[in-house]
Amino acid sequence: MKLKYFITVLLLSVVSFAGFAQRKGYWQQGVDYTMDIDVNEKTFQYEGKMTLKYSNNSGQSLNKVYFHLYFNAFQPGSMMDERLKVIPDPDRRMMQNTGTKEKPNLQSRISTLKPQQIGYQKIKTLKFNGQDASFKIDGTILEVTLPTAIADNSTGTFDLTWDAQVPEQIRRSGRNSSEGVAFSMTQWYPKMAHFDEFGWHLDEYVGREFVAPFGNFDVTIHIDKDYVVGSSGKLQNPMEVKGYFKNAKIKAKKNKATWHYKAHNIHDFAWASDPKFVVDSAKSKGGITVYTVFLPTDKTVTSNWKTALGMATEFFDFTATKFGAYPWPTYTVIQGGDGGMEYGTATLVTGGRDLKGLVGVIFHEAAHSWYQHLFGINETVDEWFDEGFTSYIEDLAYQELFLRPTARALNPIGAAYNSYYRLALSGKEEPMSLLADYYNTNFAYSSEAYSKGAVLAEQLGYIIGKDNLHKTFLSFYDKWKFKHPTPNDFKRTAEEVSGINLKWYFNLFLNTTRKIDYGISNISENAIVIRNNSDFAMPLDILVTYEDGSKELFYIPLREMRGEKKAETSFDIYQNIKRTVLDDWFWTKPTYTISIAKKVKEVIIDPTQRLADVKQEDNIYKP
Template sequence: MKKISFLFLAIGFGFLSMPSAHAQLDNNQSDFDEFMDRSGNRYRSSSGKPGPDYFQNEADYNIKVNLDPETHTVSGQLTMTYTNNSPENLEYIWMYLEQNRFTENSRGTLTTPVEGNRYNGDPLNGVKITNLQAKVKRSTSSKHLITDTRMQVFFNKPLKAKGGTAEVSMNFEFEVPVNGMDRMGRLSTENGEIYAMAQWFPQVAVFDDIEGWNVEPYLGAGEFYYDYGDFDIEITVPHNYVVVGSGELQNPKDVMSSILYDRYKKALESQETVTLISSEEIGESKMFANQSGTQTWNYEIENSRDFAFAASKAFIWDGAQFNLPSGKTGLAHSVYPIESDGQDAWSRSTEYSKASIEYYSEKWYEYPYPSAVNVAADIGGMEYPGLNFCSWKSKGSSLWGVTDHEFGHNWFPMIVGSNERRYAWMDEGFNTFINYYSTKAFNDGEYPTRLNQPRSLTGWFLGDNREGIDTYPDMANLRNLGMIAYYKPALGLVMLREYILGEERFDYAFRSYIEAWAFKHPQPIDFFNHMENAAGENLSWFFKAWFYGTGNIDLAIDSLTEEDGAYFLTVSNKGEIPMPMHMQITFEDGSTEMKSLPVEIWQRRDTWTHKFETEKPIKSIELDPTKILMDVNFSNDKWPLDIYKD
């Protein structure tokens, strides 16, 4: 095993380690055993980067879709150009039909508890597919097989490896559910229906070097995993509907009146929120290019893994310019019904959106899309590239929190394209982590963040029903999902940044990971290997224990004795997860210094004694004075023990 090199701060002490008289004879080497695969291969290197033969297929979509509010139906024509960059010829492809989740006998419906949960869906008829054609060179096939939320599309001739292209086209139609599993659906408001359209069109699954075809069915908690490509989407709606979508509006003059277009241009250049459609102008024909009938909104987005949109005649619409480190700008905008209006509510949505996009772009990686839109809907919070759905009832800190969280998802998993259906923690947890810092930064901490008080979560960590972070989301107890997908992985990254590695080493490694895997598909092992290599630290002991187990941290200061002018400090690891010991020493004269003991002390035994010398008498010692560690027992973190009675 590699020797673990750990940051050691002597801070002015003459330091000597010696074994405790009560030390255990056996060791804890099993806690430090290598569990990661660092061998690497041609596809994924041992340094945690894409290898020289890494491949990724591409899917480009051209879709013309019509939304009929009278029948609540969507009907569309889809043409997908699929490029096979893999080293393998493909006789077929797999596509997802997510709308088939909304049927009486879908796997998702049949695995939903009788009492229901967040992922309830209206039982409808699913999606109807007609006129399917799969073309490879001069051959055309219509053969396809639908199984629940997946469709296998066969080719007459194999799609060649390393650059072969196929064109798959079809018509599709479905009824929009009211309750779409808290991810899409429709909301009735005073001024009309709001349609939140997500996971709405047939979309190809990912073929990769790890699983081959990734074809987990759409059940509920598992979200989505798609390849990247370009989208050209035309959406036809009644003439007085506003349509917002992923990417950039291509034909504003075709759908906006001169009044609305002038405001739209102003918003593109304004640092303050500009009203495009006010509460008094909702649904008025004078705001649109056509005074009757329908009109078509055309959106495009490049190098994206999905496309979502919203449509309604009930929208208030406002926007402002966001600014990126490169000098590029874009449009942050919001749409919401009159019920959500107000300075304590959605009137600040664009302000929040702009702040979020700008912060993450400066801190981690520049936002790649030309717009960012926040949509008020009957959805607690759901993200798609460049577009959020957030609850129309959210206000104040709740609205900031959900807006910032959903926009943060543009980094995880929209830019760094992890598999949400399998590894929820790689998007939810990483995102919750970056949300912690953006919330602290917004208006100098206007709103609180729960991660500021990690020990308020101790109860869950001590519960008998807790599960590991690595539990698949569709298998997890929904009562645990918030912890294992969001909070525990986020707390782990905070500890890694602020306690184990330090901010400079962590930030370099984390930014490097984002850059290496931007618009690609990392696996958990790629993240672990990349962080180890870029930070220069063997972290197997941490990743194994925190991400693949249910053990806890419980470090203790047992005693401090003085003998012949020297101090003997005895510490112990009473939990299942080893950690370095960062302690603050307070002297009788009131001065303080920090002392750090490396994680390697726990390789040998659970108790360790250190001898050190100082000319100043010691008054007290406290482990982790800033309370970064998720230590489940803080009663043993100080010496003397009765200091808690002060």
């Protein structure tokens, strides 16, 4: 199917925000932003104008609405500032050493910002359907009381003007990054808060990530004509601005060029700008135009970005076969920010990396195009669903496209498993269902959101089968793209695909810190005894090699599954081996006995290494 036709059909299929999702009664709100901003490059301030059409599909009328003013977090005394002062392992990017190397004294960078360095968004005027609306600002939340309610199944129009100051580069957003990028413009506009079946999501900007309704963006940026912009969406006037075409005729008014972007069906819009930026592009086989916008500081950096661009196009083709087609026409990788952060059809990443690091961060942020931006996951609540599944995609692509191994690893995300094991045995693990901002340590948050979340996905494949996991991802894509699914929606999809009940698995792995620990307890001439040393029951694959050289794979389903995994013939180690399905194991019974008729040479619990067993020394028996 031609890309243009495919995108037209796809966009028409999601015009109705009520949609045709699997869950009965599903609804979602809609937004349509038109913004015009005028940037003062010398003061790092800008004036903004916005017209926002807000569609209410909630089944109730709304007397109040809320916006996020994220720049307000970058002020002394903010919740973000106070969090940095008390968390035992603060993000070092947001700290400064006011002591010495020998006697360091780490201090929040936000706490020392001067008035000309802080971030802010100050609302000047706010109207709803042409009438003045009263509002108040509390930290990073703008509360708006409407002169008339927004009725169900209706659309209201907001008109806002505001002044903003871009903070000194601290976290994601900011000016003058450590790599010298002038503007990293993320979370830069008054963004409508998300309202869904759980109510309004009014999280203060403390450190973690975001959620927002899907919608369309029409953004016009006025900035010095010598600056180059990289942005979400598709540039509407590339022949009138610097950087995209050598024969462009730059149009400038009062020494400023106008950059005009449009994007459809995304839920966040970001951009960055610097006069030293260069632009490169390439197209994937599937027709996605990938742009890179970066600082060409030396030949090595330029070469790395050129190579990474080619690999990024391969990434979109690879991921389309595994997780569903990327539905937008462009994706832009922009140097900026302080690490890597995903936005609608774009990402900001730090660029002065070696090739391995650059490709890794691009793969990760581009993978967020699925697990975040296609599915609108609530990152403040289900951080593992976002970061963990993204890390899973990243690792699969990295092995396939960057390492290109001649022999595939049995477990492609072994590093994530090892990270999870360190967490599980550290005493600092907390339930993975914890709200993202509330972890006691950054160590626990990152290990659980990124690593344990990825383990959940790969281990799910161990439970339902590798082929069924692949089918689950594609079925989930078909049902939930451009919507806001919950983890339960993914679980239900996996259950429908596999015919296996998964309530026990998701509950224990998400809501508790219970650990999996099996061991080979005893082997005799006619029996193998397996023991569950933990309080987390799992199905087991047990590979037995007999002294005569023959092999047998014993599969023990768990009764709670109410079903069985089919033989996984894609694993070479299982080729031409007899597979015996045994009676299911009760989670209430600590041991299980396998009857055998031949003398044993070796026994291995889960030779594919996908069972997240925290103590594996007793998983292999060799006399």
